Amino acid sequence: KKQERNIRNIMRNRLPNQLLDILETAGKMAEEIGTEAYVVGGFVRDVLLTKTNFDLDLVVESDGIEFAKKLAKKMDGRAKYHRKFKTAVVILPDGQRVDVATARLEYYEYPAALPTVELSSIKMDLYRRDFTVNALAVHINPPSFGKLVDFFGSQRDLKDRTIRVLHALSFVEDPTRIMRAVRFEQRFNFRIGGQTLSLIKNALKLNLINKLSGYRLVHELKLILNEKAVFSSIKRLNELGVLEAVHPMLTLNSARTQVLAELEKVLSWYSMLYLEPPIAVWKTYFLGMCMGLSKAKMEQIYDRFNFSQSERREFVHLREAIFWAAGNIMNIKQDLKPSEIYEILHPVPLEGVLFIMARTKREAIKKYISQYLTSLRLMKIDVSGDDLKELGLIPSPQYAKLLKQTKLACLDGIIKGKNEQIDFLKRKIKEFKPQRQT
Numbered sequence: 001k002k003q004e005r006n007i008r009n010i011m012r013n014r015l016p017n018q019l020l021d022i023l024e025t026a027g028k029m030a031e032e033i034g035t036e037a038y039v040v041g042g043f044v045r046d047v048l049l050t051k052t053n054f055d056l057d058l059v060v061e062s063d064g065i066e067f068a069k070k071l072a073k074k075m076d077g078r079a080k081y082h083r084k085f086k087t088a089v090v091i092l093p094d095g096q097r098v099d100v101a102t103a104r105l106e107y108y109e110y111p112a113a114l115p116t117v118e119l120s121s122i123k124m125d126l127y128r129r130d131f132t133v134n135a136l137a138v139h140i141n142p143p144s145f146g147k148l149v150d151f152f153g154s155q156r157d158l159k160d161r162t163i164r165v166l167h168a169l170s171f172v173e174d175p176t177r178i179m180r181a182v183r184f185e186q187r188f189n190f191r192i193g194g195q196t197l198s199l200i201k202n203a204l205k206l207n208l209i210n211k212l213s214g215y216r217l218v219h220e221l222k223l224i225l226n227e228k229a230v231f232s233s234i235k236r237l238n239e240l241g242v243l244e245a246v247h248p249m250l251t252l253n254s255a256r257t258q259v260l261a262e263l264e265k266v267l268s269w270y271s272m273l274y275l276e277p278p279i280a281v282w283k284t285y286f287l288g289m290c291m292g293l294s295k296a297k298m299e300q301i302y303d304r305f306n307f308s309q310s311e312r313r314e315f316v317h318l319r320e321a322i323f324w325a326a327g328n329i330m331n332i333k334q335d336l337k338p339s340e341i342y343e344i345l346h347p348v349p350l351e352g353v354l355f356i357m358a359r360t361k362r363e364a365i366k367k368y369i370s371q372y373l374t375s376l377r378l379m380k381i382d383v384s385g386d387d388l389k390e391l392g393l394i395p396s397p398q399y400a401k402l403l404k405q406t407k408l409a410c411l412d413g414i415i416k417g418k419n420e421q422i423d424f425l426k427r428k429i430k431e432f433k434p435q436r437q438t
């Protein structure tokens, strides 16, 4: 058996000291208590793939909650726990989180597919995971610190870049794994293995996706839509028939495909700018996936995803704001002044503005939107309500109107600097006062 690989040196070379320190401390503690401790899952996968991952998942073959409490004490952190699931998280002073789970044979239902030989708690824990690439463990007890525990051919699959389930009933046990398979496949540019692909197709034939709650579906969908390779993932979900299984109205057509491809470009451009506030990327993609659906049909989609009333209202508003603004901006014949761009786009949530940018084919409009996002939207004026008060105006809704007029004038470059803004306000107040008296 080639279970004997030790990756201690790889870990020492690739991990920040602070993570190594946690692993070594936890390993020593395990040894003292007389139990076995492992770091498992995505963390190990990413060490081997040389990707950064700070999510430490520990599995101990003793009471995980007791272990977490002890570790927290030793490292000046605090422990929070779930008695019911026998899991805990240790939060260290620098904010680093360490998840601790318990692997004990008596907690597991014996899976029919596993032969009785060679049973250990860690093996059982790993067997319950989604894919071989996520089913690696590294022993952290001092005598064997760094020893890789690979029961299911994980290293081979990492090398062959294959996403493979651990057993034939995996998707029946948990159909969300279908979406997870696509997510990892596209993230790492791996391929879903042949057998695993047939198991996915079977699961879809059995309508297993139908049995998933809206909550779990949205959760997995959001994870996909927040990854880097969103467009290829959505295409893959479509090709496999997952989108259709979620809802027949979600299958891709050429208009959606085009917009989603463009959205990926627009969103990656936008994310490079590091502007505030951060946007909910998934919402923008979700708009693209639902493009062309009427308001009534959208209700069916919201139903399938079990959106709350407030989420529904949010999307209804988002879609209406887009409809209104896109209509206005597309109808423009002559050049737009900055203030006009601002007035059209300002009422639209940023997710919607980016969607309009991706949907339009007109370069001039893309430019306007870019100008709005990177400058117009962020421009601040130098006057405020305090200045209006000082000018003797009694606080009223007129304040907001005057400040907005100032802003629009500034955007168009008609006035510059605080002095001109004050003069502008004085003029406007004069114009407005006589009107009030008549």
Ligand code: ATP
Pocket (backbone or CB within 6 Å): 040, 041, 042, 043, 055, 128, 129, 130, 131, 134, 135, 174, 176, 177, 180
């Ligand atoms: P990411 O890099 O996206 O955080 P991850 O591999 O850490 O990926 P998580 O969703 O954080 O994924 O899950 C942690 C571990 O728990 C996974 O590595 C996997 O072994 C296991 N896991 C998570 N979800 C499932 C599931 N639905 N079925 C089986 N195992 C799962």
